Amino acid sequence: MTETPWAPLLVAALATLGLRAVGIALAWRLPASHPAIAWAAAVSEAALSAWVVLALVSPGSWPVAARLAGAGMGLAVFFLAGRRLLAGMAAGLAAVWAVGAWLG
Amino acid sequence: MHPAYRLGAREALGAQAVAMAATFIAFGAAVRAAGFGLGWGLFSSAGIYGMAGQMVLLGAHPGASAAAVAGSLMANARFLPMAASLAPLVRGPLAPLCVPFISITPWAAAMRRLPDLPPPDRARWFLGFGVTVWTVGLVATALGHAVAGSLPPPVLRLLLMVNVLYFALLIAGGVARGGPWRASLAGALAAPVALLLPAGVPPAWGLLGAALAGGTAAFLLRTRG
Structure with a gap:
């Protein structure tokens, strides 16, 4: 039986809260148009899209081809269905599963 | 209750709630599979509330607590610039209440939605949205913990894809509307650079490097106006 690691969880939760609070505090007095805000927003948006790309192409639990097919199908249905997120997500998941099953 | 809270809560109950639920069900199941109790999983979802960091702690080797905490923090390091970029939008007496709910899903939704709302409503919208998806995350963690073992492996693996597809579509939709396309x-x-890291370097470093390089390039190339 593994011992439940409560101590690192408590410390990490406090530290993660600190990350958020520091971000808000650093920007507290800056106007929305400040370059530092624009830079923080650009880094955050880049982090999000980089995460998506890495989740699609890094070694993972589905073949890369299945994940890319899912993203392609999801995007196609999303735009064809008038930017309905749920429709795109459902079609993308179906494609991941179908191509994954086909590739074995 | 102010209508802006309700608006935020209502707008949270769509694709974002589905994406959150899928991810946190998978997390709850992984917590149970690791032999940890529901309380630990719930505290992780409630307190860390950032899946990348939660997974680092869950997968940490026993006895490597300091490394686990550092790795978890590193995996969620993007919360700092995210909070900074959100600050001008939620500034005011309610801003401190927003802090614990800053996570990728509410941040991404807020950056796309808040500029359209009147400034006095923004923090309320964020709280309505944030508390709703946070609650969805907790309920989903409990659900995942309860049904772990009865979920077939392909379903678990599909659950992990839901969030990826959600953010891919959210970004594509924003880019198509002239959103922050340079940074995206x-x-x-820059993301593939992360794949070139030598073995042994935590993946969080690659993501952070790609974010800093890509984000800074987009910032320098931005059109001022």
């Missing part, structure tokens, strides 16, 4: 594109282009 630059982040995507």
